[in-house]
Amino acid sequence: MGKRIGKNTVLMENNPCVKSFASVCGKKEAQGPLGNQFDKIFEDTTLEESSWEKAESRLQAESVNLALEKANLKTQDINYIFAGDLLNQCMSSAFGLRELGIPFLGQFGACSTMAQTLFLAATTIEAGIANYSVAVTSSHFCSSERQFRFPLNYGGQRTPTAQWTVTGSGAIVIEHQNNPGIKIKHATVGKIVDLGIKDANNMGAAMAPAAAKTMQSFFEDTKTHPSEYDMIFTGDLGEVGSNLFKELMLKDGFHIGENYNDCGLMIYQKEVQDVHAGGSGCGCSASVLCSLILRSIKAKKWKNILFMATGALMSPTSSQQGETIPGVAHLINLVSE
Amino acid sequence: MGKRIGKNTVLMENNPCVKSFASVCGKKEAQGPLGNQFDKIFEDTTLEESSWEKAESRLQAESVNLALEKANLKTQDINYIFAGDLLNQCMSSAFGLRELGIPFLGQFGACSTMAQTLFLAATTIEAGIANYSVAVTSSHFCSSERQFRFPLNYGGQRTPTAQWTVTGSGAIVIEHQNNPGIKIKHATVGKIVDLGIKDANNMGAAMAPAAAKTMQSFFEDTKTHPSEYDMIFTGDLGEVGSNLFKELMLKDGFHIGENYNDCGLMIYQKEVQDVHAGGSGCGCSASVLCSLILRSIKAKKWKNILFMATGALMSPTSSQQGETIPGVAHLINLVSE
Numbered sequence: 001m002g003k004r005i006g007k008n009t010v011l012m013e014n015n016p017c018v019k020s021f022a023s024v025c026g027k028k029e030a031q032g033p034l035g036n037q038f039d040k041i042f043e044d045t046t047l048e049e050s051s052w053e054k055a056e057s058r059l060q061a062e063s064v065n066l067a068l069e070k071a072n073l074k075t076q077d078i079n080y081i082f083a084g085d086l087l088n089q090c091m092s093s094a095f096g097l098r099e100l101g102i103p104f105l106g107q108f109g110a111c112s113t114m115a116q117t118l119f120l121a122a123t124t125i126e127a128g129i130a131n132y133s134v135a136v137t138s139s140h141f142c143s144s145e146r147q148f149r150f151p152l153n154y155g156g157q158r159t160p161t162a163q164w165t166v167t168g169s170g171a172i173v174i175e176h177q178n179n180p181g182i183k184i185k186h187a188t189v190g191k192i193v194d195l196g197i198k199d200a201n202n203m204g205a206a207m208a209p210a211a212a213k214t215m216q217s218f219f220e221d222t223k224t225h226p227s228e229y230d231m232i233f234t235g236d237l238g239e240v241g242s243n244l245f246k247e248l249m250l251k252d253g254f255h256i257g258e259n260y261n262d263c264g265l266m267i268y269q270k271e272v273q274d275v276h277a278g279g280s281g282c283g284c285s286a287s288v289l290c291s292l293i294l295r296s297i298k299a300k301k302w303k304n305i306l307f308m309a310t311g312a313l314m315s316p317t318s319s320q321q322g323e324t325i326p327g328v329a330h331l332i333n334l335v336s337e
Numbered sequence: 338m339g340k341r342i343g344k345n346t347v348l349m350e351n352n353p354c355v356k357s358f359a360s361v362c363g364k365k366e367a368q369g370p371l372g373n374q375f376d377k378i379f380e381d382t383t384l385e386e387s388s389w390e391k392a393e394s395r396l397q398a399e400s401v402n403l404a405l406e407k408a409n410l411k412t413q414d415i416n417y418i419f420a421g422d423l424l425n426q427c428m429s430s431a432f433g434l435r436e437l438g439i440p441f442l443g444q445f446g447a448c449s450t451m452a453q454t455l456f457l458a459a460t461t462i463e464a465g466i467a468n469y470s471v472a473v474t475s476s477h478f479c480s481s482e483r484q485f486r487f488p489l490n491y492g493g494q495r496t497p498t499a500q501w502t503v504t505g506s507g508a509i510v511i512e513h514q515n516n517p518g519i520k521i522k523h524a525t526v527g528k529i530v531d532l533g534i535k536d537a538n539n540m541g542a543a544m545a546p547a548a549a550k551t552m553q554s555f556f557e558d559t560k561t562h563p564s565e566y567d568m569i570f571t572g573d574l575g576e577v578g579s580n581l582f583k584e585l586m587l588k589d590g591f592h593i594g595e596n597y598n599d600c601g602l603m604i605y606q607k608e609v610q611d612v613h614a615g616g617s618g619c620g621c622s623a624s625v626l627c628s629l630i631l632r633s634i635k636a637k638k639w640k641n642i643l644f645m646a647t648g649a650l651m652s653p654t655s656s657q658q659g660e661t662i663p664g665v666a667h668l669i670n671l672v673s674e
């Protein structure tokens with residue numbers, strides 16, 4: 001059984017561990033600095049499907065199937081799948097995974113969803129109610145643009161603070177493991193923070209305060225300090241958001257130094273790939289976690305890291321009604337022992 | 338720690354119990370047979386807000402605040418809130434609950450969400466990582482109609498198989514409890530089932546096969562029989578769906594008899610209130626569970642019941658793309674000891 005530490009953090013004591021992980025991505029992501037880290041690349045981002053939504057659904061099915069294959073597991077071995085995406089009614093997840101026959105729990109945390117699914121998959125292990133649970137998320141540039149902003153054919157101009165939604169998906173199989181492995185040790189689930197940002201093209205700024213709040217809470221609860229971790233990753237704050245995040249942390253006495261990076265800044269080569277403030281989307285933190293990050297922990301390059309995915313909980317309807325953008329961030333502490 | 342029973346059911350052994358519950362609803366629901374069971378009624382379904390979406394958000398905030406009040410708890414006592422609704426990007430949940438400052442995990446299971454949030458809130462107790470968790474969902478007739486079908490002003494005709502989305506919300510506080518209480522004893526999380534129904538005005542038929550599959554699985558895993566339960570409730574199959582559900586169960590040897598009812602059939606007086614096939618929406622099963630059902634268990638009228646909420650995981654986009662409607666159903670066994 002797990003236990004609570006401080007105000008808002010939990011320590012998992014039943015050893016929920018990463019059994020396997022897989023990532024898939026599109027052409028633009030393959031051309032970025034992490035290109036050789038992904039398990040499967042789709043040069044044709046339609047994946048030969050008839051709509052962008054169906055293409056995104058396929059991304060999720062692909063990453064889950066790859067993760068199961070690596071774990072040498074069949075779909076019937078999996079007790080729960082926690083899946084989410086950015087589309088209305090979590091369409092990519094439901095339609096992408098409906099053939100698999102795995103008990104399905106749809107998640108929505110916007111771009112924070114990868115940390116959310118990972119937390120809940122680990123919780124089912126911690127509760128003793130699952131042998132294997134899967135966490136998966138996806139996003140697709142083309143389905144996101146048309147749903148949240150403009151259809152691609154419109155040819156809208158992107159603002160300097162805009163981020164580029166990643167076409168990709170990441171999936172992780174979690175199991176109870178006594179042997180050394182990659183363990184989900186601590187988790188801090190975030191509260192919604194809304195400081196009044198309204199610009200849907202500046203989501204990094206909308207998410208940064210939530211990110212700072214969750215991470216401060218984690219450091220206070222665990223009585224640790226940023227420098228104690230091999231690496232600290234945020235999900236997709238991008239350039240604007242991650243600078244703001246560092247500033248907010250510093251104001252509260254936490255210096256976020258050289259051991260920090262943002263998945264949204266890691267996945268593209270900013271100057272060359274014209275992505276403005278960086279990558280974003282559920283698939284951003286998912287595909288970076290399920291490639292470079294978990295590979296590096298597996299290779300013992302890093303032994304103790306923080307992964308915090310951040311989400312902007314707005315919808316086109318809320319923006320049209322003049323609402324501000326609520327942010328949320330969930331933190332997972334992964335350790336290799 | 339909990340344990341798995343059979344293929345797909347879990348037994349919770351750390352006593353996750355209902356500490357308090359509350360329900361709120363609109364005018365039409367108040368005029369129905371359960372009118373005197375709800376905690377708060379809004380005769381004006383705008384709740385004096387400027388949009389239907391904001392009105393729905395208020396419904397969620399109201400039911401959560403009422404449940405906390407009854408439990409004599411403050412928002413800071415709650416470790417997690419599992420919240421969901423039918424709107425794009427779970428808008429009612431995020432905007433309704435953002436002021437509360439409770440660690441937030443957005444859920445999407447369409448109309449199955451009340452069982453999903455209840456299962457996950459119980460799981461955090463089972464895992465020992467929460468003292469108190471809240472499960473809440475909502476729906477609103479007007480926000481749903483305009484998102485999934487037509488704006489009200491259009492004055493579209495409703496088909497005979499159409500269901501009426503409930504304006505309402507239900508919230509439950511879950512805690513670990515050694516003393517006698519209302520316990521979440523078993524849970525069966527469902528797989529997605531899609532038999533090819535395409536009619537968004539006949540969601541009962543789309544959900545019935547998933548409902549039958551989950552419930553059969555529960556009876557097989559627990560080696561029990563429908564007649565052993567005081568009552569069996571489905572979420573919102575409505576008239577068409579619940580008849581189909583009973584037929585499917587009978588075909589597999591399970592006679593669903595007099596101890597069965599459907600929240601969608603209970604909430605309105607069908608002949609008088611012109612709701613066609615019955616009520617639906619996340620708020621349907623939530624408000625019936627958090628009024629009549631839990632009140633009756635608390636009063637020891639029923640001691641052992643099954644509550645299974647059912648969801649149709651389609652989106653307007655998937656329907657426009659010619660997709661069929663995937664169904665899902667999650668079952669919770671509530672016992673009073």
